[in-house]
Amino acid sequence: MKKVLVLLLACLMIFGMFACSSTTGGGTGSDPAQARKDDGVNRIGFALADISGQAVQTESSAFESTAKELGFDEVIMLSAENSVETQITQVRDMITSECDVIVIYSVDADGIVPAVQSCNEAGIPVIAVDRGIKSGDILCSIASNNISDGRDVANYFGTLTAGEPEKSVKCLHIIGNLSSTAQKERADGFRLGVDSWGQLTIVSEVATEADADKIYNAVVDSFKTNPDIKAIFVPYDALLSPVVSALKEIGKYYPVGEEGHVMLGAVDGATEQLEWLSQGVNDISISLDFQGFGAKAAEAAWAWLQGNSVAETIQTISIPCVMGNVDYLAKNGYLWGLSK
């Protein structure tokens, strides 16, 4: 009886292996170009680095709704949970699934290149959104001007402290994820902005892998070596929360307008940080057009599918939000993170 059972199981395994190999034919191991055939279904794939955070949720919702409105029959959205290996596999799965266009919000600008090359070989156009991709043929890149976003924060700090003595306004620069081109560009922009104002100087740059615990400790420790830091820049809004907690712990937290206030600036325009602007917690938040990222990616893909030309670069508009204008912008629906 046992022998029969073993034989049956072995047959089942062999049958299963054949079945699997027939369904995954043309997958990553075979020529991806053969995998893509016109099945009459307009299919679009969106490979997301992760789905954590309000900004990405806004971006992916806008992408999905616009794609469906335009006429895509099927929208595949996959999150790589910030793993570049997972993202490469997911993009290759999208090739196998016969996607007509693949949109990538990459985990790593360099790491994703092999997946882009697979798309190129399969003749599937790639649209890079939010974060850039280092090489490979990219149909279109959609992003905000991250350099300008970082520079705007430095310029605001510069404007607020105009007239102060040379190099007297010490800035702490918190660096987030080093593999993100967007964050690298924001960091470059911030440095450029600081250099253009004589009174500003960066006294410390700390790489934190965008980890709240590391940011908290970095702020606490940076004030030990430079107790008179007057401004802090973080690459995106969600990272401001541990900064504020750390400032409170070391007794350096004072609201905007009070003596001893440490200026805080970030990029994204998330709800909580926009609300903080009115309460005087932070000084500036650059609101990015996350709805625009998603919608424009779907529009560019549809345009290509219809045989229309697509611009190589599409830049979305960022809005600097400060205490004085945030209510007006929210009331008039200019901010994705806040509406009043």
Next chain:
Amino acid sequence: MMLKRFLPKSGIDYLKPSIVVLFAVFIAIKAPVFFTINNLISVLSQGAVIGIASIGMSMVILAGEIDISVGAMVYCTGVIASELYLSTNNLIISTVAAVVCGGFFGLINGFGVAKLKIPSLITTLSVCNILSGLGSILIGSEGTLSAGERYKIIAQTKILGLLSSAWIYILLFLLFLIIIRKTRFGRYIYAIGDNQDALRACGIRADFTIIMIFVLTGMLCGIGGLVNTSRLGGTQFNISLGMEVYCIAAVVVGGISMSGGRGNVLGVFFGVFIVAALDNLLRLMGVNVYMYNVVWGIVIFGVVMIDILKKKQKARDLERQVFET
């Protein structure tokens, strides 16, 4: 004679103190801020969460097991505590919930290891994955949770110059030091790590002890999660995941044997301090964050190497003594 007891017996015994002295001199030159009282107090609060979780980890390792769900338990219980605080505005409810949930997660680990006989690495890895997913589901699409000002009193109240997070850690450490050193339960932990079968042969319920070790570790992680979210004023996606690596490092640096059954729990306090201090020092010196892992690897490798060399030396000494007799 008394002095002779404290003097190193062989060349290897000189190695650890010499490295510490050389390192201290290096720090004094490169980052003099490090030795200020304020900084050392701050290091204690920075290491509080790792310290609380390391108490549990030291019991698990002493019992010859491993728990890699520690970081995920801290993450998930932290999310539960802050979510509950946001909805009830009651600190007691969120505190009890964090501890009870931590204990429940630990119970799953303990049951898997003791009753189902699944290796602790596999059991805790599964629980780690479940909890990291659960935590992210609970946070929701926002990705961050701000718990409000009152919630921060758990970890950010200053008592006698020390933050409450550090006090919670110190008190828990003292409590568990007594439990491990002075109670029967503590002796059973060592015995399980040394020879579990012998313990069973004596009629002692080893399974129950293993389950209790994991439950207590879970409860400690619950407290850790609460303290961490209170310290940071909220939580965010995947925070604290991977913390188990620091806990294992603290336990190993503290002198507990990875094979279980041997080691002084008091050393873990210093292990945690070294972990937090090294992190703090690298930041004060402005070292690139990716270099931290390199430094950590070298430190753990070095400590383990010294212990292996010491063990070999002891075995050789014992052999010589036997031969001479």
